[in-house]
Amino acid sequence: AQTVTQSQPEMSVQEAETVTLSCTYDTSESDYYLFWYKQPPSRQMILVIRQEAYKQQNATENRFSVNFQKAAKSFSLKISDSQLGDAAMYFCAYIPLDTGNQFYFGTGTSLTVIP
Amino acid sequence: EAQVTQNPRYLITVTGKKLTVTCSQNMNHEYMSWYRQDPGLGLRQIYYSMNVEVTDKGDVPEGYKVSRKEKRNFPLILESPSPNQTSLYFCASSSPTSVPPDTQYFGPGTRLTVL
Numbered sequence: 200a201q202t203v204t205q206s207q208p209e210m211s212v213q214e215a216e217t218v219t220l221s222c223t224y225d226t227s228e229s230d231y232y233l234f235w236y237k238q239p240p241s242r243q244m245i246l247v248i249r250q251e252a253y254k255q256q257n258a259t260e261n262r263f264s265v266n267f268q269k270a271a272k273s274f275s276l277k278i279s280d281s282q283l284g285d286a287a288m289y290f291c292a293y294i295p296l297d298t299g300n301q302f303y304f305g306t307g308t309s310l311t312v313i314p
Numbered sequence: 315e316a317q318v319t320q321n322p323r324y325l326i327t328v329t330g331k332k333l334t335v336t337c338s339q340n341m342n343h344e345y346m347s348w349y350r351q352d353p354g355l356g357l358r359q360i361y362y363s364m365n366v367e368v369t370d371k372g373d374v375p376e377g378y379k380v381s382r383k384e385k386r387n388f389p390l391i392l393e394s395p396s397p398n399q400t401s402l403y404f405c406a407s408s409s410p411t412s413v414p415p416d417t418q419y420f421g422p423g424t425r426l427t428v429l
Contacts, residue, residue, distance in 0.1 A: 208354075232416055244404060244420035290356060294416060301372065302347065302406075302418060306356040 203293050205305035212281045213313050219266075220276045220308045222291030230296040233267065233274045238307075239287040247289070250274065278310075286312045316341045318421035320405050326427045327395055335390045335424050337405030345408045346388035347372070347418065348380065350401040357404065363388055395428040402426075 202225045212218035224233070235247040250258045250267050257265050262282075266275045278285055291305040318339045327333055339346065347362040349372075359372030363382040377399055379391040388407075392399060402425050406418040 203356075205356075234417065236420075242402065242423045244406075244418075244423075246417055246419075249417060292357075292418075296416070301362060302349075302357075302359060304349075304357040306354060 203291050203303050203305040205289075205291055205308050207308045208306070209309045209311070211311040211313055212278070212285075214281055214283060216281055217277060217279045218281055218310065220278075220289050220291075220310070222274045222276070222305055224272050224274065224291070224293045224303075226272065226293065226295060228295040232294050232296070233265075234292040234294075235263070235265070235274075235276045236290045236292060236304075237285075237287045238290065239284075244290075248276065281312050283312050283314065286310055316419070318405055318407055318419055320403075320421035320424050322424060323422060324425045326429065328429050329396055330394050333392050333395060333426075335392075335403060335405075335426070337388045337390065337421060338386050339388075339405075339407040339419070340386065341407060341409070341419065342385065343407035343409040343419075344385070345416075346382065347406045347408075348378070348388070348390045349404045349406065350374065350399075351404060351423075352401050360390070360403075395426075397428045400426060400428045 204223045231252045233250045237245045237247045248260045262279045264277045288307045290307050293303045321336045344365050348360040349357040351357045358374045361380040363369045405421040408418045
């Protein structure tokens with residue numbers, strides 16, 4: 200079974216500091232994508248960053264970067280220079296490439312940014 | 315503007331009264347999905363569709379129906395809603411040829427309450 204685990208239901212960070220959100224996943228597939236989505240209070244799901252499993256280089260999008268450890272099945276999100284607008288629920292998600300389009304989401308981490 | 319739309323955004327209904335939540339995308343995506351989001355459980359996939367007339371069950375399909383008669387539309391039908399279907403529902407679409415590929419684009423969500 201495919202599962203995605205986010206072990207931190209809640210996290211907090213001081214404004215301008217760095218925070219890391221953890222995600223692990225369980226799969227027997229070799230080809231897949233991993234995602235981090237942000238859900239602010241508006242409830243809209245916003246793509247933050249995406250990683251292809253075949254790429255060894257960690258994805259980066261401005262202040263957001265990931266630490267992808269394929270052997271450990273770990274996919275953590277690092278937010279640098281945290282801003283008040285980063286406060287949201289963050290979901291890790293996984294999709295295997297050869298099973299259609301079935302996405303698997305973690306249970307989410309609620310991030311609070313302290314001014 | 316590329317988007318996924320859902321209607322209604324909010325709905326309060328009573329047990330047993332059939333309802334349909336519509337979903338439409340204007341990006342010519344092949345794949346469409348429905349999710350429900352519940353506190354502490356993250357997003358769980360209800361049904362997904364890989365193309366017109368092709369649908370499949372996700373993780374929590376009981377009590378729901380879908381249809382995919384047109385590429386752009388993927389309605390979610392609750393034939394006899396029950397209180398345990400009170401949730402936040404998201405429709406999403408994606409495509410292998412989208413940029414980036416296989417990334418889910420989400421609608422704004424529908425808050426459903428079944429009394």
